[in-house]
Amino acid sequence: MERSSTSDTASEKPNPSHHSTGAVQMRIKNSNSHHDRLSQSKSMILSENVKVAEPISRHRRNLSQHNLTFADIISTQDPTVVEKEGYLLKAKIADGGKKLRKNWSTSWIVLTARKMEFYKESKQPALANLKPGYKPECVDLCGARIEWTSEKSSRKNVFQITTVSGNEFLLQSDIDFLILDWFHAIKNAIDRLPKEQRITSRNLEFKLRRSSSIELLNNLDTESKEPKPEHRKSLIFRLNYSASDTNDRNRVKSRLKKFISRRPSLKTLQEKGLIKDQIFGSHLHLVCEHEKSTVPQFVKLCIKAVERRGLDVDGIYRVSGNLATIQKLRFVVNQEEKLNLDDSQWEDIHVVTGALKMFFRELPEPLFPYCFFEQFVEAIKIQDNATRIKSIRNLVKKLPRPNYDTMKILFEHLQKIAAKESVNLMSTQSLGIVFGPTLLRPEKETGNMAVHMLYQNQIVELMLSEYSKIFGSEED
Helix, strand or coil, X not given: CHHHHHHHHHHCCCCCCCCCCCCCCCCCCCCCCHHHHHHHHHHHHHHHXXXXXXXXCCCCCCCCCCCCCHHHHHHCCCCCCCCEEEEEEEEEEEECCEECCCCCEEEEEEECCCEEEEECCCCCCCCCCCCCCCCCEEEECCCCEEEECCCCCCCCCEEEEECCCCCEEEEECCCHHHHHHHXXXXXXXXXXXXXXXXXXXXXXXXXXXXXXXXXXXXXXXXXXXXXXXXXXXXXXXXXXXXXXXXHHHHHHHHHHHHHHHHCCCHHHHHHCCCCCCCCCCCCHHHHHHHHCCCCCHHHHHHHHHHHHHCCCCCCCCCCCCCHHHHHHHHHHHHCCCCCCCCCHHHXXXXXXXXXXXXXXXXXXXXCCXXXXXXXXXXXXXXXXXXXXXXXXHHHHHCCCHHHHHHHHHHHHHHHHHHHCHHHHCCCHHHHHHHHHHHHCCCCCCCCCHHHHHHHHHHHHHHHHHCHHHHHCCCCC
């Protein structure tokens, strides 16, 4: 009986190949004898003192055996850690490449290592009032692009985020240092993402497009091994469709090449009168040469219309007009049709001011030429006010004649707008914010766009405040 107990005990030792090292599997024989039950209890007591063998790791992915893979690198980053959060103005202007109507709204933005989330309210427990099941709008930063923009909105301090999937967002804040801090935080998050991940994200659409072709090839391979009669018709149809589609594409490409090679030049079309010289989008000196003047006629007409019926309008030049009507006015001007801004279709004065701003915004070279940008920025940095005014005055005098004359008549008009500040609520500072990025911008955008925007506004504001000293004939 003692020998039997010993054998039972030996059979109850833990097996080191088991997955759970703390549990001991025991085989207990069915017996009614007192000695068998005693041997079973002794066996259990002995098994607790047995040292359990540690399981041998047989996983091949060992850091000492080979280098980290791309998936291992990604796994070391915690995507849930919040890097930055706070309120900003947000507008979604494209969804999957489809343009959307711009609608600004305040959002609580949460930035993590790989994505951004937009909430209607703060995520903090004291402020959160989210409905059950509410999911925030999420932006994947993998392969995304971020850049400052002054063309997508008349607001200041606006930057744009474009994702690989074709979504576009505008973010804005009136506080300069706050929006600058957000810009750098998001840019750093994008730059920190591994290059392979960004490439994979950009090629995702291409891979999806190829998936159907790969599936077709797989089906071909499978059907060649195990042909099934019920699938032959559909397979033949797909092959015929694919072949005809390829032929159609080649035929279209061939026709396009012939058309492009035979198309007439721009000069020929202009000589035949099919294409007329454009007012919008042309260089200022070319427009003036065509009209034989130093100030474009369209600029004069807009200024006269605004001074007749817009000096007392609240938010003049700050409030946007109807874009469709502005584009219609732009088309009429480009077609050199007789323009009457007192016509009922242009009765909204904001349409006139919007078209004037668009004219200056679409100049290939701004009213302040590119070569003068850095000089004006250095001049506005001068601490002494008298020296600063004199430096800007000297730079203005060096401008080409069309630029100088157009600038003089425009700033004289804006000075009249500022004089009615108590009625229209447009101060020199407000006008500087509106016209600064439109009239003055660098040739190549850099990371200092927010700083440049501040100087642009200050230059326009100073020139309005000191108009008589800068454009006057008497020396200071």
